[in-house]
Amino acid sequence: xxxxxxxxxxxxxxxxxxxxxxxPAKASASPARAAGTGQPSTSASAAxxxxxxxxxxxxxxxxxxxxxxGGLTAVYTHRAKSTEKVVALTFDADMxxxxxxxxxxxxxxxxxxxxxxxxxxxxxxxxxxTGRWAEQYPDQAKSIGTDPxxxxxxxxxxxxxxxxxxxGLPTVARPDMAADVQRAFDAFRDAGATNVVPYFRFPGGxxxxxxxxxxxxxxxxxxxxxxxxxxxxxxxxDAVADQVVDGVKPGSLVVMHCTRSAAxxxxxxxxxxxxxxxxxxxxxxxxxxxxxx
Numbered sequence: 001x002x003x004x005x006x007x008x009x010x011x012x013x014x015x016x017x018x019x020x021x022x023x024p025a026k027a028s029a030s031p032a033r034a035a036g037t038g039q040p041s042t043s044a045s046a047a048x049x050x051x052x053x054x055x056x057x058x059x060x061x062x063x064x065x066x067x068x069x070g071g072l073t074a075v076y077t078h079r080a081k082s083t084e085k086v087v088a089l090t091f092d093a094d095m096x097x098x099x100x101x102x103x104x105x106x107x108x109x110x111x112x113x114x115x116x117x118x119x120x121x122x123x124x125x126x127x128x129x130t131g132r133w134a135e136q137y138p139d140q141a142k143s144i145g146t147d148p149x150x151x152x153x154x155x156x157x158x159x160x161x162x163x164x165x166x167x168g169l170p171t172v173a174r175p176d177m178a179a180d181v182q183r184a185f186d187a188f189r190d191a192g193a194t195n196v197v198p199y200f201r202f203p204g205g206x207x208x209x210x211x212x213x214x215x216x217x218x219x220x221x222x223x224x225x226x227x228x229x230x231x232x233x234x235x236x237x238d239a240v241a242d243q244v245v246d247g248v249k250p251g252s253l254v255v256m257h258c259t260r261s262a263a264x265x266x267x268x269x270x271x272x273x274x275x276x277x278x279x280x281x282x283x284x285x286x287x288x289x290x291x292x293x
Contacts, residue, residue, distance in 0.1 A: 062151075062197040062288040065221045072212040073200075078226040079290050082251025085281045088290040089273075090126045090153075090225065091258040091266075092201065095133040096169075097158035103136050108260040110137045114267040115144060115258070121274045124149050126287040127258060128201040128223070131157035131184030138191040145193020151286050153199035154220060157183040162215070166206035174210060178217040197288050199223045223287055225255040229269070232257060237268035244269070245276050253290065 065074035079086070095109045103109055110133075118125055127144055129152050134141040145152045156162070157180045161169035172180050181200055188196050200220040202211070207222065215222070227247040231240045244254055256270075257263035274284070285293075 062199070063291040064198055064219075065291075067216060068212075070209075070213065071216045072209060073215045073218075073220065073222050075207075075212070075222040075224055076253075076287075076291060077224045078253045079251025079293060082249075082293070084293065085250050085283065086285045086290060086293065087248050087251075087277060087282050088126060088253045088285055088287050089123065089256060089270075090128055090201075090223070090254060090287060091256050092155055093127055093129040093133045093258040094155065094159055094203075094262070095130050095136055095259075097132050097160065099132070100136070109133060109262075110140055111258045111260045111263070111267060112140060114270065115140070115150075117267050117270055119147070119149060121270070122149070123270075123274055123284045124286045124289070125284065126151050126153050126197070126199070126223075128153045128155040128199075129184070129188065130155045130159045130203075131187035132159065134184070134187040134191045134193070141188060142192035145188060145191065145195050148195065151195045151197045151288060152188055152193050153197050153201065153223065153287065154181055154184045154188075155201050156180055156203050157187065159203045161204055161206050162202050162211040163206040163208045166204040169204055169206075174214045177211060177214040181215065181218040181220065197286075199287060221291075223253070225253045227252045227254040229254055229256040229266075231263045231266045231269060233262060234265050234269075237265040238272065240265060240269035241272035241276070244273050245280075248277060248282065251290065251293075253287065 065076055068074055091114070093110070095103070099109065127150055129141065141152070144150050156172070158172065159169070160172045160180070161167075162172055162177055164171045185196065198220045200215065200218065200222050201224070202222060205224060212222070227244060229240055230243045234240050248254065256266055258266070
């Protein structure tokens, strides 16, 4: 299989449809358990001479879901039975561990114009980033991960599959799954990102109970979706926009991509999606806010 065909299959897998998932566990109020997720305490305000330093404000821990029976990592797809017109746009920043030579030869796995458009339109969003992407584009990872409008979630380090078969992806060995996720969190931290949340998206959307059990030590909540944008290798931004606008319901979670070479019309589609959903009364939220409502 050629590299292009494989990547196309992978990206179609990332947005190929929500997998069957169990009912979410009750939301946990405990702090994120995943070490290295980059949740810093906010620095204290400067005190006037002679005055004691003010205590730093406490940043509220992002909501997570308690593990299911047998310690299975919980899976969240959307805000079930919601009547509030909120929607979470999520963008997968995909790059596999072995795609460095392609990036070096000029292939763009980033999409800075998309991020700029989200900022211009004042859209909050969650970016599911691979550790390899953060290593390739550390300045962009830091810029996204320090902007309060965005949060970075984990899409694995290598973008290898956690269950097989999965669109031809190589598979992470089960004993290495939690370490692969932690390696991605380390890459975000090394890039300087701070708005990092303890959420994980399975590459290709592929998982099984064995993967959910192996992922438990990482302390993350797995995030899937209920609306597929169809932006992977799409050439018609209007078709992507139509699919999203028609599919969104109150509490929806949309999967899109932040990868120029493999999802070239996403930024154009966003320029239609945002105003049309706003005209319908929708507000854009990050996954952490969607889960907390």
